[in-house]
Amino acid sequence: MTEIWILVAANPAIDNLVSRGRELGGQLVAVVAGDRSCAEAIAASGVDRVVWLGEPGATPVEARAAAVADLVAEAAPRVVLAASHPAERVLAGALAGRLGAPALTMVSSVRLEADAVIVTHATFGGVAEETVRVEGPVVIVDECGSVGTGLPVPIEEVTATAPPTLTVVETRMSSTTRVDLGKARRVVAVGRGLARREDLALVEELARALDAEVACSRPLAEGLGWLSRDRYIGVTGQHVHPDLYVAVGISGQLQHVVGCRDAGTVVVVNCDAKAPYFGECDYGIVGDLAQVVPALTAALA
Ligand SMILES: Cc1cc2nc3c(=O)[nH]c(=O)nc-3n(C[C@H](O)[C@H](O)[C@H](O)COP(=O)(O)OP(=O)(O)OC[C@H]3O[C@@H](n4cnc5c(N)ncnc54)[C@H](O)[C@@H]3O)c2cc1C
Known part of the structure; x- marks a missing residue:
């Protein structure tokens, strides 16, 4: 059965990725680099499996990108989805590099053919659209969604392969305020x-x-x-x-x-x-x- 993997750093708002994965068919597997509460939210958001890297502790989730990439690459999925949040984009980039796969953004449709994935996505910042045929794995960075609901599935905890070499030593409030x-x-x-x-x-x-x-x-x-x-x-x-x-x-x-x-x-x-x-x-x-x-x-x- 086709596996569609979903990369989650720390943001459990993946309902649009779940819908996209369901349209493609197959089993939806989410890999979570964030903490247990994030993994629990993902486990109850409509996916079929949740693979969790364990508590990140003092490690920023982005620093687990190599471990996430190793894990997902081993499963060799044809399609990997990630939401367009900064940390999720880091995971997507690391995985695309690891797989030698294209990472596509601003995607409007994805279709599976027997030997290829057909993706339509915006170019030039949305001025035009192009449809591409990918004959290998593809990493898709999609719009940010909301937190979805579904029957909870068990959380499978795995040990990260390469322990990160980076830890947070200090956290301070930023002097600039972020706006939405x-x-x-x-x-x-x-x-x-x-x-x-x-x-x-x-x-x-x-x-x-x-x-x-x-x-x-x-x-x-x-x-x-x-x-x-x-x-x-x-x-x-x-x-x-x-x-x-x-x-x-x-x-x-x-x-x-x-x-x-x-x-x-x-x-x-x-x-x-x-x-x-x-x-x-x-x-x-x-x-x-x-x-x-x-x-x-x-x-x-
Ligand atoms: C790969 C790439 C990505 C880019 N991405 C972005 C992006 O995301 N966002 C972005 O904004 N730009 C982006 N740019 C830059 C973009 O091409 C323009 O250079 C930029 O938008 C110009 O900014 P501006 O209109 O403020 O400045 P200018 O083009 O210099 O225009 C200033 C305007 O102010 C007017 N003006 C001057 N004095 C006055 C006055 N006293 N009263 C009223 N009007 C006055 C002038 O007539 C002029 O029209 C990108 C460029 C590249 C190459």
Whole structure:
């Protein structure tokens, strides 16, 4: 019988992976690198088997990637699924390397043929889709799901092959707060049009007036470091779908726009009337953000 393996680092929200595995048929085996409570949640989430590496103790779950890869590689499954959480992606990458298999993301469909796996997935950040034929094992990194329910199955504890060489020696609260922009109903995003870091206050005031989260284009987070990396939108950043997306001083390059294509109403503020974003928005304001943004904030107040 075909085995579909599911990689779990520490996040038990795998109902979409279980559904995907059920569509493919065969037995669903989850391997869990996280703690017992995670393994118990997985055991009651609709899978057929749970293989657990035992308590991670002071070892971060990502550091068990080699052990997970060894275990799954031994079973030689054709399809392996993982949710798109940071730690799960580490496990998926390690396993793909171990198997010499492709790791595919943003997948919309998977089909088993006698001698191949047919996968359709998005490319260019969702602008296009391609269908590929994989004649060997494939690792699929899928959307994050919710915690599912099912008849509990026993947890099979195994001993990790290679003990990790890494332990946590100190844990401190991060000085930056993490945001979940995916849940935001309103977002005000700012780009390189912002001349000085101090001017971020203008954008933050507008966001406050709109009860919105602040986001940005990649250069502000990765190059300038004016906002944290979890706030940049785009193909390599966050994907958001708010009711309202206000883009201030952002040119509208494809790599940015694909991250907010599902937004409801899009408002663009840019001093260049030829900025590409004006071709993608519902409302466009041509003007200097230093004047337009405070005026919008005042009007909202
Ligand atoms: C592989 C790859 C992946 C990438 N992934 C991402 C991604 O995920 N997200 C992302 O955002 N980018 C990404 N990029 C970068 C992307 O290509 C663009 O370079 C980036 O989005 C541009 O950011 P920006 O619009 O803020 O800056 P710019 O393109 O420099 O635009 C600044 C805009 O501000 C306007 N402006 C200037 N002054 C003012 C003013 N006073 N008032 C109003 N408007 C003003 C200008 O007219 C201009 O349109 C990626 C690039 C690559 C190569």
